[in-house]
Amino acid sequence: MSLLRSLRVFLVARTGSHSAGSLLRQSPQPRHTLHAGPRLSASASSKELLMKLRRNTGYSFVNCKKALETCGGDLKQAEIWLHKQAQKEGWSKAAKLQGRKTKEGLIGLLQEGNTTVLVEVNCETDFVSRNLKFQQLVQQVALGTMMYCQSLKDQLSTYSKGFLNSSELSGLPAGPDRDGSLKDQLALAIGKLGENMTLKRAAWVKVPSGFYVGSYVHGAMQSPSLHNLVLGKYGALVICETSEQKTNLEDIGRRLGQHVVGMAPLSVGSLDDEPGGEAETKMLSQPYLLDPSITLGQYVQPQGVSVVDFVRFECGEGEEAAETE
Structure with missing residues (x-):
């Protein structure tokens, strides 16, 4: 229970606070001497075009120069060519890296209107998980999942919950302003960052x-x-039913999410269940993470909300079990 105790100390001391993670941006590419290609002159306008392509895509000057030469100076076609080449390289790298462990990564949580999604994308090292391009991949996965959910034409009389495994997630469209599927975006990211990555679940x-x-x-x-969109290593959604619109619902929901992350319940349970200790797996019978002198049920009951379901993601969980199998 060392993880739970450390989370409890952290949350009690800093309830409501979030530490902003620093984004490690890639170091700038070294400067290259530009030579005029057969279709690209060394004029100021050509250099400006090269700089614009570099800013738009993030690829090296050498690759951008080659793309413009190949596409006769057409900026739009050069961008398409670069993405196709990067995707080919990504597929090649993905095949070579397949099987390497991906225990690191990020959880992404995205809320829009009445829909909330939780996604997990894995990589090999924590260093890459802090890279801007990896975080943009997690963002694309969250947007693709959100678009899928919003396309479901269901008449809601109660809440609905669903899960997508790795193959289902990979086949989703990439989202606005992106061609192809999420699997294609994964290949692009592998090609750029050179690590094995997986779209684990949503x-x-x-x-x-x-x-x-x-x-x-x-x-x-x-x-x-x-x-x-919020990124981190643990994420939780807690579905509550309430008869009235309360002003402090957001705070209550965040506290319930903190409890689910820290205490890792397996079921909701009932308010009638007997209180349990730290080994208890029924959520409402567990000692409340922020005040262990009461149960979570005793915290929730006077708030005017009923906990009906929850989802908990822990980055990298299940990898050791999968390796054993």
Whole structure:
């Protein structure tokens, strides 16, 4: 229970605070002397075009120069050519790296309207998980999952919850402003970063009026470009039912999410269940993470909400079991 105790100390001391993770950006590419190719002159406009392609794509000057030469100076076609080449290289690297362990990575939590998604993308090292390009991949996976959920035409009388495994996730469209599938985006990221990566899983929850989804990400940092996407190593969604719209629902939902992350329950249980100790697996019977003198059920009951379900993701969990099998 050392993880649970350390989480409890952290959360009690810093309830409501989130430490912003630093984004490690790649060091700038070395400068290259530009030589005029057969189709690209060394004029100022050509250099400006080269710089623009470099800014748009993030690829090296050498590759951008080759793309413009190949495409006769057409910026749009050069971008397409670069992505295709990177994807080919990514597929090649993916085949070579397949089987290497991917225990690190990030959990991404995205909320839009009545829909919330939780995704997990894995890589080999924590260093790469802090890379901007890897975080952008997690963002694409979260957006692709959100688009899939919003496309489901279900009439909600109660909440709905679903899961996507690795192969289902890989086949989803990549989302706005991206061609191909999430699997294609994965290949591009592998080609750029040179590590094995996997799209591990996703969960989604949709709720009608009268329900609320509380959420929490441990070690949270904001997405580099999407304000409502949060990244971290642990994530939880807690589905609550409430008869009235309370002003403090967000705070209650965050506290419930903290409890799920820290205490790792296996089921919700009932308010009628007997209180248990730290080994208890029923959520409502567990000692409340932020005040172990009461159970979570005793914390929730006066709040006017009922806990009906939850989802918990821990980055890298299950990898050791999978290796054993």
